[in-house]
Amino acid sequence: MSLETIIYVVTGILVLGLPALYVWNERRGTAKAKRALESATIAGLDQPASLHPVIDPDSCIGSGSCTKACPEQGILQLINGKAALVNPARCIGHGECQRACPVDAITLVFGTEQRGVDIPNLRGNFESNVPGxxxxxxxxxxxxxxxxxxxxxxxxxxxxxxxxxxxxxxxxxxxxxxxxxxxxxxxxxxxxxxxxxxxxxxxxxxxxxxxxxxxxxxxxxxxxxxxxxxxxxxxxxxxxxxxxxxxxxxxxxxxxxxxxxxxxxxxxxxxxxxxxxxxxxxxxxxxxxxxxxGTPRKIGCPGEKCEKVTYRLLDPEKYHHKKILVVGGGDSAIEAAVALSTQPGNTVHLSYRGDQIFRIKEGNRQRLDQAVESGKITMLLNSNVTSIEPAAVHIDQAGTKITIDNDQVFVLIGGVLPTEFL
Structure with missing residues (x-):
């Protein structure tokens, strides 16, 4: 084979092969990103909880700068050459993606059409709608x-x-x-x-x-x-x-x-x-x-003023050989239930009003699944606490009345914001 032929072959490989490799790599990345978005949607993690990026597809040039800048990694990925939010619930509002975008295609916003966020109206100097x-x-x-x-x-x-x-x-x-x-x-x-x-x-x-x-x-x-x-x-x-x-x-x-x-x-x-x-x-x-x-949100059921009811968990290691009920379905409730389930002799029930727990961190989901599978936590989905007694808790689970023995109740269902001040 002559030198001229070799040059033509190498040139052909470069001219045709590199673009083909680029297209293949882009398609592989797009497929991976779509799978991540689909998984987030199935798990109910497709709505951001707070501040998050919205990408203008007409302005985005697909440089990938935003995907690399995000400290959390994997939240922003490229789909068909455009940046997309594929793990919305994991976004915690760093804002590094917006700063890294070379064409200002990213805007940071609160809430979505599906999920509003109850936040006060603020001016640029952080003064609310109430002067002063x-x-x-x-x-x-x-x-x-x-x-x-x-x-x-x-x-x-x-x-x-x-x-x-x-x-x-x-x-x-x-x-x-x-x-x-x-x-x-x-x-x-x-x-x-x-x-x-x-x-x-x-x-x-x-x-x-x-x-x-x-x-x-x-x-x-x-x-x-x-x-x-x-x-x-x-x-x-x-x-x-x-x-x-x-x-x-x-x-x-x-x-x-x-x-x-x-x-x-x-x-x-x-x-x-x-x-x-x-x-x-x-x-x-x-x-x-x-x-x-804010002020811890309460269940509002009879017996809630009982001394064994508390609204935060500071030291899980203080609770040994206890029959415990954790009420809530957010990260705080999951972390508390898992931490308490690891202490010697504890029996832990987790009560949540919904039919599934979603919008929690992936690590918490994995730890919860492991604890449930191992029998360390008993899940009570579609359930509401109806009354609390010194040694028991009464629960309505999807219309069925159940009673569990209980020594301690942790109510971790969020807080009541001071909207009356605004």
Missing amino acids: IFIAGELGGMGLIRNAVSQGRQAVEAVALQVKHDKSGEALDLLIVGAGPAGISASLQAKKEGLRFITVDQEDLGGTIFTYPRQKLVMLQPMDLPLHGPVRLREVEKEPLLELLMEVVTKHELDIRSGERVTEIKRDNDGYHVTTTAGQYVTRKVLLAIGRR
């Missing part, structure tokens, strides 16, 4: 600790601009409700701005983080805390993260009042009169940084 009441963090629809920290800071910067020319009277410049990441960041910024402020929380320092089970691994993104500086942790257990927050609060002498729940916010000419379980405050501005957990 600001919102930061997950209550405003933004997940992630980094986002909460950033919003807490920005909201207080906006408050400072509004109150800086009026320092008369005894009223506070700002009352911050919530001592989680958003509330602590806001408190630090308020200290930096020289504002007169107080921070209250119905529970303890840490907000939602405080309610996590012991040693729960928390995923973080790099962030900056006002007055403190950079926090470069990527993943950390609950306890060290709370220690960091406590260290920051102590170092900067922040006035945070735990165990103080807001019961009423009334507007008047001086600003707002805020009533809590410990007293009253007069303040010019209010910042709600309480997350979406």
